[in-house]
Amino acid sequence: QVQLVQSGAEVKKPGASVKVSCEAPGNTFISHYVHWVRQAPGEGLEWMGVINASDGKREYAQKFQGRVTMTRDTPPRTVYMELSSLRSEDTAIYFCARDGPAGLPYWGQGTLVTVTS
Amino acid sequence: EIVLTQSPGTLSLSLGERATLSCEASQSVSSSSLAWYQQRPGQAPRLLIHGASNRTTGIPDRFSGSGSGTDFTLTISRLEPEDFAVYFCHHYGRLPATFGRGTKVEIK
Numbered sequence: 001q002v003q004l005v006q007s008g009a010e011v012k013k014p015g016a017s018v019k020v021s022c023e024a025p026g027n028t029f030i031s032h033y034v035h036w037v038r039q040a041p042g043e044g045l046e047w048m049g050v051i052n053a054s055d056g057k058r059e060y061a062q063k064f065q066g067r068v069t070m071t072r073d074t075p076p077r078t079v080y081m082e083l084s085s086l087r088s089e090d091t092a093i094y095f096c097a098r099d100g101p102a103g104l105p106y107w108g109q110g111t112l113v114t115v116t117s
Numbered sequence: 118e119i120v121l122t123q124s125p126g127t128l129s130l131s132l133g134e135r136a137t138l139s140c141e142a143s144q145s146v147s148s149s150s151l152a153w154y155q156q157r158p159g160q161a162p163r164l165l166i167h168g169a170s171n172r173t174t175g176i177p178d179r180f181s182g183s184g185s186g187t188d189f190t191l192t193i194s195r196l197e198p199e200d201f202a203v204y205f206c207h208h209y210g211r212l213p214a215t216f217g218r219g220t221k222v223e224i225k
Contacts, residue, residue: 035214037162045154045162045205045216061213062118095161102167103152103209110161 002027004096004108011114017084020111022096029053029076033099036070036081038092039110046092051079086115119143121206123217129225136193138220140206145186150210153182153191156219157202165204166191196222 007021022034036048049060049068053076060068064083072079083090094111097104120143130136140151148169154162164173166182169189179194193200201224206217 037216044218045156045207047214047216050212050214059212097162100164102149102171103164103173103207104154104162105164105167105173107161107163 002098002106004098004106006094006096006108006111009112009114011116012086014087014115014117016086016115017082018086018113019080019082020094020096020113021078021080022108023078024098027077029072029079029098034070034072034079035097035099035104036068037095037097039095040089040092043092048081048094053079083113086113088115091115118213119146119208119211119215121208121215121217123204123206123220125220126218127221127223129223130196131225132198133195136191136196136200136222138191138193138204138222140184140189140191140217142187142189142208146189146208147210148185150208151182151184151189152207152209154205154207155200155202156205157199162205193222 005023010018035050038046051058051070053072058070067084069082091114096108098106122141124139151169153166156162165176170182181192183190203219203221205219
């Protein structure tokens with residue numbers, strides 16, 4: 001069973017950056033894509049981007065271009081999502097999700113990022 | 118970017134009733150790349166259906182998906198207490214991937 005474990009909740013000031021990690025204990029992400037999805041309070045799911053954990057190639061949603069960076073360790077046991085220039089609208093739960101044969105069957109537990117002055 | 122429009126926003130139904138949830142894409146989507154997720158409060162989304170109509174392992178057969186092109190449907194044949202949740206459609210075949218805004222299935 002694939003389990004994804006994310007880093008803990010963060011509180012940040014506007015303008016700061018946050019880096020969230022996503023680990024697959026006992027496994028690696030090799031040969032897989034890891035997506036990042038966020039959910040603002042009471043809202044729906046918002047796709048942020050994806051990283052190919054094997055070669056590090058990534059693609060970001062246009063909305064986050066220039067502010068988001070997705071990286072991974074080598075070998076890819078942990079992937080990271082860093083979001084910069086935080087504003088209050090970035091307050092959300094951030095999820096990592098690994099691909100499977102189809103769709104996104106494996107999700108982390110979510111990391112709450114609160115942006116407040 | 119493909120926009121997915123889900124309707125209705127909220128569905129109020131009783132236990133045992135049938136739920137029909139719609140997902141309309143702004144342009145044609147490959148059926149192999151359309152998924153449905155269930156999200157209960159405080160939990161991560163759970164993959165129910167992939168490839169428009171294929172149930173993920175362990176998902177009860179009261180859940181079924183159908184559709185092609187721009188119109189997709191998730192049907193729950195007889196609502197159980199644990200089915201009251203929010204459901205999202207998702208396309209993942211072509212980037213950027215997108216999600217619908219969700220349909221909340223609530224107890225009437």
